[in-house]
Amino acid sequence: MNTITRTWNVNEEERTVTFGGLHRLLDVLREDLGLTGVKEGCGEGECGACTVLINGDPVTSCIVSAVQVPEGAEILTVEGLEKLELGRRIQKAYMEKGSVQCGFCTPGMLMSSYALLSRNSRPTEQEIREAHAGNLCRCTGYEKIVDAVRAVADELEQGTRSTV
């Protein structure tokens, strides 16, 4: 079988991985890199549980072939969030606002929140909902997830004001 070797920046660390040519990014993350925080919910890019960021863009890693991820790419998964200030804030808001129930959609949901807030610190309600529309949650009804994202956005805005 053809194998491919790639070096990526995964959660702020250089990681070199060798994988079969047809492997999904999801499998390489979970099985080769041990990042089991990345979840498989549907295997066809519909539920968003496997969402990770590649160079800041959210992708569903179950429908990305690992070979498509270029050498040197920056990959961020749920495990890397706590290394980042914004990531920690979002995690804390999810805990405090009750945005987590069964937790299976949470890793993907958090990545969509991070992708949104890292680019738009003052999203409207509609923008928040649109940014998470690719992540299915069957437990929460989404309200407390939207609440958490709004709370972080408010916090960011106040932070900006206080430093001005």
Next chain:
Amino acid sequence: MTQQSDGSFRIIGRSLTRSDAEDKVRGKAQYLDDLTMPGVWYADVVRAPVPCGKLLGLHFDESFDWTQVVTVKPEDIPGENIVDMTGLDMPFLAYDRIQYQGEPLALIAAPSKALAREAVNHVRAEVEELPAIQSIQEMVERHKTGLADSLRLLEKKEIRRGDAEGVLAGAGKVLEGEYWTGFQEQLYIEPQGMAAEPMESGGVYIRGSIQCPYYVAPELMKVLNLPLEKIRVEQTVTGGAFGGKEEFPTLPGGYCALLALKAGRPVKMVYDRHEDILFTTKRHPSWTRYRTALAEDGRIAAMEVDMILDGGAYTTISPVVLYRGILHAALGYRCENVTVRGFVYASNSFPCGAFRGFGAPQAYWGLESHVEDLAEQAGLGPDEFRLKNCLQEGDITPTGQHLLTSVGTPAVLKEALRRSDFHAKLARCDQGRPGAKSWYGIGVSFFAHGAGFTGDGEAKFGSRAAMELGRLSDGRPGLTLYASSTEMGQGAKTVLAQMAAEGAGLPFDRVFYPLPDTRVVPDSGPTVASRTTMVVGNILYHAGHKMKCLLEEAAAKHCFGGASVRLEGGRFFAEGVEARPFEEVAEVLLAQGEPLRTEHQFALPPHIRWDQERFVGDAYPAYSWACNVAEVEVDPLTLQIHLRKITAVYDVGRIINPTLAIGQLQGGLVQTIGYALMETMQVRKGLYDANRLQTYIIPTALDVPEMDLQFLEYSCDELAPGAKGLGEITMNGLAPAIGNAVRRATGCRLCAIPMRPEDLYATLYQGAKD
């Protein structure tokens, strides 16, 4: 959003952060598929190719190297080839008759998923196909035309109060309506997954994503030919369930156990989503017919209900779903003459099973749609009719139960109508007004949910739970709780610990609720029936109180020189000396080496009486009550139904954790938006036609309307600390509230859910009348 809690509690009534939230936001929570299992093999299933038929033979392709895999055929089953649920009609592996497409015929384990699948593809089932029943419409047609004998009846039951038939026969006008509901997939985001491995001591250790560890173990005794103590079952972190992991996991748990015992190694099976939708349980499709006579003063004189559920291929737990269905089908309004007849017939599709609400959402789709027509007949508004007739404290239910305590009606109804400004908005409904750009409508529903097992089931079951003083994972002293209730997202781990901590007089962070393991936890019952907070919470609250007494006694002896000691808020108090913190005292007690453990068994209030044969008496120990108001706008051109606002008021007894309670309510309501408006599947050529997330559409963050939610706390004082059921009642009533709103918007009653634009079109324009 909730009313003020009782000030006498320290921990109950507070929105404490879930104890599992941190692991989950850090990606550290280990679900079944995240666990490392050295040497694990993967299970797959050879499935029946037709929905109904006779199995003539299974052919294993000789060109395939079968030594690479392990197979289990019916003749390899060590015990009886049977799934031991409510009914005993389902074989573990079909060997003669095939009753649904996808029915397991043989099991295969292999070192990789791909090889297991390849092996499955090298097995051919030779079958003689027979005619299949594949829709509830077909079932109802036969039932109505006297051909019911041609169907397999799985269960029937009747409720009878007064003489409904007599009153209806003499009534001037009888209002009649028929209502239909479809399949619904639970769609937990973590797919089904189980694993099993042989134990050195003999027997098998089964783990997985489950609601009820004590269902899996006894249900597998017959097939595995093992005594209960040789089947250890442990829950792994569970990514949602909603009933879908209630009885079903016995199947994949058994597949893995049979293969693991034969292969002598661990075997796991994690369903992919396609397989999970095709070959797991769904909510029962239903048909209800109401025939009602009104008295001249606008009261209900008599009501007769027939209910049919499509049970799928085998009995499984359908009788219990039917009981809950008929117990709720006429539960809402005063009426002295009520007959409810319920039937479950078999079809040739995957057995239907548990789903949040458990028959009650089907019942209320019928009742609350029908009541809308009754109101009109009585010349009253839908709000006025409900206020006039709704059950209240002191009233009697169809089974003859006097509603005496914790009855949050008519309060929930009044509050929801007030908050939504219902009466004023009713006048603005468009009723399909020609020329309008958008049709506005508002609708209401009023409903209940019985909490706990039916009747005296809880008394007979006698759930137990325990706790013990020891060290928690942080190395500091604390209580570990032992109960079989499962955390599946709903917050049981947190809420049960809150109630135990309250009882024990300890801080929340000194109480730990682990994942249940049948090797160590007593049977506190399944995590079903909106019973966990009310029943198991009650047990742990009392066991906590016993622990408080035990700790006080031991502290008095070992730390306070025999003085009288009081434990409160994590500190020990005695007269004349300084209070000492729990942890300091607990260290001394732990050093004594004597186990400090308390246990408690649930007791129903003694006045609860139930006749399971006749279905007479106190059907449930307590009821939750609620009112939903839905506001919609319908596009006259596309007939798209836009749900704009939900107002919901609930009495679920005392609220233990307000944030978690609201989260349950929001989640349940949004799941019901899917049930009412989106989620569609039918059986076509033996299989569900919507079998992927591309075709089975559930609500996203963009489908959620404005929600105004309120709890009214009518504490259930007989069952301290007073919680009633919350999980399921969230799904009981939103669909008819939306249906009633659509009727006011368009002038057109839809009798079936889901309500899609094409259904509205068919009813509006193709001759069907309101």
